Amino acid sequence: IGNEFCERFSYYGMRTILSLYLTQALKYTETTSTIIYHTFVMLCYFTPLVGGIAADSWLGKYKTILYVSLFYAFGNIVLSVSSITVLNIPHAALSLIGLFLIASGTGGIKPCVSSFGGDQFVLPQQELQLQRFFSVFYFSINAGSVLSCFLTPILREEVKCF
Known part of the structure; x- marks a missing residue:
């Protein structure tokens, strides 16, 4: 539940300000920024097919969640480091690599987490606990999304790192 909230x-926090980052920091045109943004979102919703196949055919749900969560975290690190202007690095290329890693990571998490959570309960004995789990699970997903969409623009404006 905590993993899914985070x-x-x-x-959603990154996605909320991604277009601004692409146009203002990386100096992409509006058209190029829109193409990158929509390609990223498309990959985020296409890669769960690959993640589900990998989990069902080779790795299993637990290992898939573990590995792609690390992949996802590394993508966030790459994207964050690529935005540090004082470093003499290829910012645009690293940003695109970070976005690809994040899209790949989310593709492995989405198809596995809810079914992995559901697998932890024995039915019919724990039906009530299963219902409570999914209520809390989906609440945490939506709470993370809403809080992020609200807080990220504020943090972007108020907090300066470099």
């Missing part, structure tokens, strides 16, 4: 907070 993943949704991170994803």
Whole structure:
């Protein structure tokens, strides 16, 4: 539940300000920024097919969640480091690599987390606990999304790192 809250907070927060980052920091045109943004979102919703196949065919749900969560975290690190202007690095290329890693990571998390959580309960004995789990699970997803969409623009404006 905590992983999903943090993943949704991170994803929606980054997505909320991604277009601004692409146009203002990386100096992409509006058209190029829109193409990158929509390609990223498309990959985020296409890669769960690959993640689900990988989990069902080779790795299993737990290992898939573990590995792609690390992939996702590394993508966030790459994207964050790429935005540090004082470093003499290829900012645009690293940003795109970070976005690809994040899209790949979210693709492995989405198809596995809810079913992995549901697998922890024995039915019919724990039906009530299963219902409570999914209520809290989806609440945490939506809470992470809403809080992030609200807080990220404020943090972007108020907090300066470099």
